[in-house]
Structures are given as C-alpha cells and as structure tokens.
Amino acid sequence: MPKTKKAVSTGMSAAGQLGLYRTMLRIRLFENCLAGLVEHGEVKTPCHLYVGQEAIAAGVCAALKKSDCVWGNHRSHGHFLAKGGKMRPLMAEIFGKKSGCCGGRGGSMHVICREEGVAGTVPIVAATIPLAVGNALANKLKNTKDVAVAFFGDGATEEGHFQESVNLAALYKLPAVFVCENNMYASHLGVLERRVENNLHEFGNVYRMNSVRTDGNDVLGVYETTLEAVARARKGKGPSFLEFMTYRWYGHVGHRRDMDVGVKRKAELEDWFRKDPVLLAKNALEKSGVSVSKLDGIEEQVKAEVADALAFARKEPYPETREVSEHVYAGRVK
Amino acid sequence: MRIINYANAICEAHRQLLKSDPRVFIIGQGLWSPWYAGSSLKDLDKQFGKNRVIDTPVCENAVTAAAIGAAISGMRPIVFHPRMDFMLLAMDPIINQAANWSYMFAGKSNAPVVIRSVINRGGEQGAQHSQALQALLAHIPGLKVVMPATPYDAKGLLIAAVRDGNPVMYIDDRWLYEIEGAVPEEMYSVEIGKAAIRKKGKDVTIVAISYMAKLALEAGKALAKNGIDAEVIDLRSVKPWDADMVCSSVKKTGRLVVAEAAWKTCGVSADIAAVVSREAFDRLDAPVERVTLPETPAPASKALEAGYYPSATDIVKAAEKTISRRKNGLQSALR
Ligand SMILES: Cc1ncc(C[n+]2csc(CCOP(=O)(O)OP(=O)(O)O)c2C)c(N)n1
Numbered sequence: 001m002p003k004t005k006k007a008v009s010t011g012m013s014a015a016g017q018l019g020l021y022r023t024m025l026r027i028r029l030f031e032n033c034l035a036g037l038v039e040h041g042e043v044k045t046p047c048h049l050y051v052g053q054e055a056i057a058a059g060v061c062a063a064l065k066k067s068d069c070v071w072g073n074h075r076s077h078g079h080f081l082a083k084g085g086k087m088r089p090l091m092a093e094i095f096g097k098k099s100g101c102c103g104g105r106g107g108s109m110h111v112i113c114r115e116e117g118v119a120g121t122v123p124i125v126a127a128t129i130p131l132a133v134g135n136a137l138a139n140k141l142k143n144t145k146d147v148a149v150a151f152f153g154d155g156a157t158e159e160g161h162f163q164e165s166v167n168l169a170a171l172y173k174l175p176a177v178f179v180c181e182n183n184m185y186a187s188h189l190g191v192l193e194r195r196v197e198n199n200l201h202e203f204g205n206v207y208r209m210n211s212v213r214t215d216g217n218d219v220l221g222v223y224e225t226t227l228e229a230v231a232r233a234r235k236g237k238g239p240s241f242l243e244f245m246t247y248r249w250y251g252h253v254g255h256r257r258d259m260d261v262g263v264k265r266k267a268e269l270e271d272w273f274r275k276d277p278v279l280l281a282k283n284a285l286e287k288s289g290v291s292v293s294k295l296d297g298i299e300e301q302v303k304a305e306v307a308d309a310l311a312f313a314r315k316e317p318y319p320e321t322r323e324v325s326e327h328v329y330a331g332r333v334k
Numbered sequence: 335m336r337i338i339n340y341a342n343a344i345c346e347a348h349r350q351l352l353k354s355d356p357r358v359f360i361i362g363q364g365l366w367s368p369w370y371a372g373s374s375l376k377d378l379d380k381q382f383g384k385n386r387v388i389d390t391p392v393c394e395n396a397v398t399a400a401a402i403g404a405a406i407s408g409m410r411p412i413v414f415h416p417r418m419d420f421m422l423l424a425m426d427p428i429i430n431q432a433a434n435w436s437y438m439f440a441g442k443s444n445a446p447v448v449i450r451s452v453i454n455r456g457g458e459q460g461a462q463h464s465q466a467l468q469a470l471l472a473h474i475p476g477l478k479v480v481m482p483a484t485p486y487d488a489k490g491l492l493i494a495a496v497r498d499g500n501p502v503m504y505i506d507d508r509w510l511y512e513i514e515g516a517v518p519e520e521m522y523s524v525e526i527g528k529a530a531i532r533k534k535g536k537d538v539t540i541v542a543i544s545y546m547a548k549l550a551l552e553a554g555k556a557l558a559k560n561g562i563d564a565e566v567i568d569l570r571s572v573k574p575w576d577a578d579m580v581c582s583s584v585k586k587t588g589r590l591v592v593a594e595a596a597w598k599t600c601g602v603s604a605d606i607a608a609v610v611s612r613e614a615f616d617r618l619d620a621p622v623e624r625v626t627l628p629e630t631p632a633p634a635s636k637a638l639e640a641g642y643y644p645s646a647t648d649i650v651k652a653a654e655k656t657i658s659r660r661k662n663g664l665q666s667a668l669r
Binding site for chain 1: 363364368369391392457458630635636638640
C-alpha cells in the first residue's frame with residue numbers, strides 16, 4: 001500500500017467516542033437483522049449491506065453538522081443511520097411500507113432524510129457525486145459555510161461522472177468532500193481486475209486537492225481525517241478526496257458472501273474479520289477505561305432499537321394503490 | 335425442433351457468432367459473473383477467452399463508445415448493458431455518434447455495432463432499475479431497435495443485428511428468460527422490421543411488444559372464451575416496425591389494441607396509433623386502445639408494483655372496449 005497520511009489527533013471526548021461506537025453498532029445490528037430478513041424472504045428489495053464499513057459512515061458523519069448534506073449510493077443504510085436518520089422510517093421503507101422515508105416507493109436503494117442532512121441515495125453508480133458538487137456550489141453561492149459530502153465506492157471512480165466532478169470542485173474550490181470507500185470490489189470484480197493499480201488516492205493529487213488514503217476501519221482516524229477536510233472546505237480551501245480502505249463482509253447484494261457465485265475471497269474475508277471496525281472501537285474503549293457493563297448497556301439499547309424498528313415496519317400498512325401516481329411532479333414550490 | 339429457453343437462445347446466438355466471425359466480441363459489465371446476464375452469456379468467457387468476452391470496469395460511456403469505435407474500425411462488437419437504466423450513461427456515443435455516423439459521412443463509414451440492454455424490472459427495485467426506454471431509441475434516425483419475445487426471435491434477431499451493418503439496439507426482458515420455445519440449432523436470422531402473427535383472428539388486432547406479446551397471447555385465449563377472435567401480432571422490431579402487417583391486420587379487424595410495458599406519452603404505442611389512424615382511417619371501427627404503464631416512474635413497494643405493470647387482463651379489457659364500440663360505431667354503419 002502506498003504511503004498514507006496520518007491524521008492529526010484531535011482528542012475526541014470520551015462521550016464522543018462512545019457515540020461513534022453506538023453509531024457503528026446501530027449500523028451493524030440493523031444490517032445483520034436485514035441479512036436475516038433477506039435470507040428468509042421477508043425483504044425483497046435488493047439490499048446492499050454495509051457491514052464491515054461502519055467506521056467510515058460513523059467517522060465521517062461525526063465530523064459534520066446537521067446542515068452539511070451527505071449523498072449516497074446503493075449501499076447507503078449506514079450513511080442514513082450515521083447522519084442521524086431513525087431506524088423506523090428506514091426499516092419501513094425497506095419493507096415497502098407507507099411510513100417508510102419514501103412512502104415505500106424507494107425501497108432499500110433510494111432513501112432520504114432531509115431533516116438530518118441525508119440529501120438522497122441512489123443506485124446509479126456515481127450519480128450523486130456531481131449532485132454533491134452542485135450542493136457544494138449552492139453552499140458557496142449562498143455562503144452557508146456548509147459542506148457537501150459524496151459517499152461512493154471504488155467502482156464509482158471508473159465513471160466519467162467522477163472525473164468530471166472532482167475537476168469542477170477543485171477548479172471552483174467548492175466545499176465538497178469526496179469520500180471514497182475502497183472495499184476493493186465492484187460487485188464481482190476485484191479492484192485489480194478493473195484498474196492497473198489500486199491507487200485511487202492519487203486522483204486528488206492530479207487536481208491539486210487535499211488527498212488522503214487511510215484506514216477505513218479505524219473510526220477515530222476516519223473522524224479526524226474528515227474533520228480536517230471539512231475544516232478546509234468551510235474555510236474556502238476547496239475540496240478533499242478521502243480514500244478509506246475497507247472491506248464489505250457480505251456479498252455485493254443480499255445476505256450471502258459471494259463465494260457461492262465464484263468470487264474467491266475466503267482468505268481475504270477472514271483477514272478482514274480480524275480487522276472488525278466495531279470490535280476495534282469497542283476494544284479501544286475498554287482499554288481507555290470504559291466499563292464492560294457500560295458497553296453492554298449500549299448494545300442492549302441498540303438491540304432494542306432494531307427490534308422496535310422491525311416490529312414497527314412489520315405492522316405498518318402498505319401504501320394504497322392510488323399513491324403510485326403521487327409526487328411525479330413536485331407540489332407547490334416556495 | 336429442439337426446445338430451449340430464451341436466455342439460452344441468446345447465449346447460443348452469441349456463441350455461434352463468436353465462433354463463426356473473428357470480428358465479433360462482447361464487451362460490458364457482468365460478463366464473467368452469473369448475476370447480471372442470467373444464463374444468457376454463460377461460460378462464453380471460458381469458451382472464447384477473456385480477450386473476446388470482456389467484463390469491464392463501471393464505465394458505460396467509454397465502453398459503449400469504444401465498441402462503436404471498434405465497429406467503425408472493422409470489428410463487430412456486441413455491447414452488453416445488464417440494465418437499460420445503466421445505458422443512459424452512454425447516450426452520447428449511441429445517439430450523437432453511432433446513430434449519425436453513416437449519415438454524417440455520406441455512407442463512407444458506418445458503425446455496425448449491436449448494443450444489447452436488458453429490461454430488468456420488478457422485485458421492488460424502484461425507479462432506476464426498472465425502465466423500458468425503447469421509445470427514446472426508436473425516436474432516433476440511424477438506430478434500429480429490436481425487442482424479441484420468443485427464444486426463436488431472440489436468437490435470430492441477435493444474428494441479424496450483428497450482420498446488419500448499422501447500430502442495432504437489442505433489448506431483451508429478464509421476465510422472458512425462462513420462456514421455452516423451438517429454436518433451430520443452426521445459425522439463422524430473423525429479418526429486422528418484420529412482425530409476426532402469433533394468433534390469427536378477425537375481430538380485433540392486438541399488437542404487442544416484447545413481454546407483452548406473451549401476455550397478448552394469453553389475452554387472446556381469454557377473449558376466445560368470450561367469443562372474441564383476436565389477431566395477436568408480436569411486433570419484434572420497434573424501429574423500423576412492420577406497418578404493412580399491422581395495417582393490413584387492422585383493415586381486416588377494424589380494431590386495434592397496442593400493448594407496450596412502457597409509458598404512453600410519445601411511446602412506441604403512440605407511433606403505431608398515429609400511423610394506423612392514417613393508413614387505416616376509414617377501416618377503424620373504434621379508437622385505438624393502448625395498454626401501457628401508468629405515467630409514473632416505477633415504485634419499489636410490492637403493494638405499488640402490483641398495480642403498476644400491465645397484465646393480460648388489462649389487454650382483455652382494452653380489446654373488449656374496442657369491441658363494445660360496434661353497437662354505436664358509425665364507421666361500420668357507413669361502410
Ligand atoms: C451506472 C451503473 N452501472 C452499473 C451499475 C451496477 N452496479 C451496481 S453497484 C455496482 C458496483 C459498484 O461498486 P462500488 O462503487 O465500488 O460500490 P460498492 O458496491 O463496492 O459499495 C455496480 C457495477 C449501476 N448500478 N449503475
């Protein structure tokens with residue numbers, strides 16, 4: 001792996017660190033619950049699970065304000081939860097229920113929570129990268145000092161959308177943070193089947209923007225790296241390209257591991273299980289003196305939250321047939 | 335004749351094309367994996383090598399344009415887009431470049447490329463993973479657009495498309511992959527621009543596109559039980575489409591239903607209705623009925639999906655509506 005830049009330590013408070021752990025655990029347990037629902041056929045909408053990558057959503061979003069927006073992709077349940085989205089509307093959306101965050105019409109791959117700054121997530125690879133640039137442009141023109149964050153995978157950097165977007169953002173010094181979650185796969189193809197070298201972090205250099213590659217399973221590192229990028233953006237110093245190295249534990253979509261469809265990743269997977277971001281954070285907290293009972297208490301609370309969301313989603317009604325034609329056009333616009 | 339399914343018929347056409355013509359290669363996403371193409375490209379990489387069966391990075395624009403460039407340079411590429419929705423990232427090479435190439439250069443150069451895309455809808459996937467956008471493509475001079483509904487046509491139209499010499503958009507539907515039918519083992523082509531009568535009838539013409547052709551046949555059977563003798567036409571090509579066959583059928587039946595699982599406004603169904611109302615104006619006993627999607631994007635929730643995609647029953651109802659016009663229809667009285 002090429003040289004990585006070490007983030008400066010900002011000394012996050014103990015409460016803050018517990019918050020990061022809780023966020024990661026919320027994502028982990030939510031997604032694991034979903035994996036079971038997919039396996040048993042209760043959930044049909046295609047679910048691209050975020051397990052293994054929790055530290056990135058948690059660390060990045062902890063560095064943001066509510067008014068900073070994040071934009072996501074097909075694998076965005078983690079982004080939604082980390083930015084402050086509630087489990088109930090997310091689970092209900094995945095169940096296709098009326099009280100889902102999109103009234104059931106979006107499903108797993110299209111989620112939104114504008115109140116908390118989740119601007120929208122969509123499954124056209126790379127599509128939201130230029131949209132986030134537009135968000136940053138609007139922020140600049142309105143002088144809000146808010147930052148726009150695009151979450152995307154290594155695969156998305158292969159689309160022209162990405163190249164065009166980073167150039168624009170750099171040229172106009174836009175307050176954008178490009179968060180590349182390099183989990184080394186785009187569906188069935190490994191990164192070296194798609195490019196000559198796993199060197200994504202160099203993209204930023206070409207455009208002379210702050211460009212960092214770092215460990216995506218170290219939640220504090222992710223947080224600190226993002227904090228610096230966000231500070232630069234707010235000060236008008238332009239965008240950053242942050243490449244977080246990580247690995248997704250489930251297969252591309254659904255509850256399986258993809259070994260069943262010929263992706264050879266058994267050894268890799270075992271390697272990465274040992275770098276479990278949630279466990280790493282938990283161990284670090286324990287080491288720093290947080291009691292086991294406190295950590296167990298958080299786990300119990302998160303389990304209850306997932307159980308509540310599931311029970312909620314199950315009992316909520318489906319949308320009515322006529323609702324299909326609502327919202328094709330926006331209502332009255334201010 | 336041997337019976338195979340639609341996906342395997344597509345695969346066999348690719349295999350025979352790769353085998354018989356060294357200029358043919360396949361390029362796109364998901365060619366080395368069973369997820370994207372079902373069995374429609376199964377093991378081709380193993381049989382012909384990864385140099386001719388190329389699974390690419392995620393870059394529809396460059397891949398499509400590169401295939402067009404290779405076609406202009408003497409190759410016969412088949413581009414694969416596992417979903418039509420993804421192909422939207424490649425609209426410049428398709429519409430500005432490939433479609434115009436022969437015309438702009440006065441026929442001195444051409445782009446014999448086949449661009450295959452899949453309609454892959456349903457399954458609570460939502461708006462960006464469900465679209466059927468043939469009308470966008472059929473609108474463009476210089477493109478041909480085929481949409482086979484049977485295993486026989488799936489094979490024959492792919493071979494015809496590769497041999498055509500023009501950019502041909504080949505659109506298949508995942509819902510057809512398991513359908514079985516008779517398919518000759520040897521290579522053959524199905525003429526682009528020719529429709530097929532799937533059931534003869536005299537009371538009403540049903541013109542159906544792609545998967546709707548299957549439903550139209552079911553509708554035809556249901557209508558027969560009610561004493562209505564429908565003629566079912568599988569359009570097969572939507573650009574050019576077989577106006578001769580459709581119009582002569584309508585001149586016989588006096589009634590037309592067009593079934594297309596796409597949007598109504600400016601859809602292929604609109605073009606058919608317009609042409610028929612001109613060419614068979616004085617033989618129409620009822621207004622043309624269209625069975626299409628509602629004018630909304632695709633929803634995810636199964637509760638909304640259930641009413642979204644048109645069914646055989648919708649076709650039956652539309653046909654009955656045209657028939658019910660007979661009683662007060664002026665045209666037949668005047669004739
Ligand atoms: C434009 C477009 N092309 C192809 C796809 C199919 N597809 C869905 S996810 C995916 C892989 C994306 O990989 P990456 O961006 O690295 O994200 P990851 O799945 O690894 O999180 C692909 C190719 C798509 N959804 N959109």
